[in-house]
Amino acid sequence: MASRCELLLICVFSLLIAFAHSKTLKRDVKALNEIKASLGWRVVYSWVGDDPCGDGDLPPWSGVTCSTQGDYRVVTELEVYAVSIVGPFPIAVTNLLDLTRLDLHNNKLTGPIPPQIGRLKRLKVLYDPILFRVNLALTNLRWNKLQDVIPPEIGELKRLTHLYLSFNSFKGEIPKELAALPELRYLYLQENRLIGRIPAELGTLQNLRHLDVGNNHLVGTIRELIRFDGSFPALRNLYLNNNYLSGGIPAQLSNLTNLEIVYLSYNKFIGNIPFAIAHIPKLTYLYLDHNQFTGRIPDAFYKHPFLKEMYIEGNMFKSGVNPIGTHKVLEVSDADFAV
Secondary structure, three states: OOOHHHHHHHHHHHHHHHHHHOEEOHHHHHHHHHHHHHOOHHHHOOOOOOOOOOEOOEOOOOOEEEEEEOOEEEEEEEEOOOOOOEEEOOHHHHHOOOOOEEEOOOOEEEEOOOHHHHHOOOOOEEEOOOOOOOOOOOEEOOOOEEOOEOOHHHHHOOOOOEEEOOOOOOEEEOOHHHHHOOOOOEEEOOOOEEEEEOOHHHHHOOOOOEEEOOOOEEEOEHHHHOOOOOOOOOOOEEEOOOOOOEEOOOHHHHHOOOOOEEEOOOOEEEEOOOHHHHHOOOOOEEEOOOOEEEEOOOHHHHHOOOOOEEEOOOOEEOOOOOOEOOOOOOOOOHHHHOO
């Protein structure tokens, strides 16, 4: 009688045989060849053969991952990053309907993201920094030269967990349709040309852990952002730095009890720092510098068990107010967002 190990090997071998004899869906073959025709030599030289999932002795194309569905193979991941792709976002990508991960970061893509992006219903990650490999579907478009508005059709990608659109040239307002993404955990929109107010509807996202809208041209107040009851229940990291936000810090911000990083530097905030903020239980980094804050900082901040850094330079605090820790450029690695 065969052992469990032998049975497992037989199953794996059978799957490999089935994969080898499956045909790649014509729709995906056509789409990848259209993308191939539009890309530069740095990618094309490694894309040999007509079938992106491999054909005979030819391996799958570099950066292309396929899986078997019934009698066919489909493309589930496309990762073509840091290879100096020049030109508009390849619209043929939106024909890869089984795509779960899209990573085109650190290229020179221009123009808008087409509204057809809403067709990719299985996408989990729309990503553009170099991420470590985890079992995620990813859309990564960071570090390009993408322009125009962020298409509201992204709100149709209901499985999306990671959205990376930072370091581009997007303009217009942040679409409130992003609040229709129930699984969204990480939203990176920093270093663009976004204007207007941050939609308060984002606060209804029950799983959002990281919100970064720094280095844009956004206006409004924190009070407006958290105006809904129970806003941002899972939020750990809030980056609002380098915008034109105004008003004071409302005491209600302390209701976001999972906050660890609050980054408010280089805005137009005013007023005193509420005592209640010192009771956010896991607060670790608080950046208040280069605003118009006044008064004193409550002693409770200096007794907080987790607060490592509080940076206060460039305000109008009364004498005797001191920072906590040694300021450094706050960079959080991708590895910090693994779960």
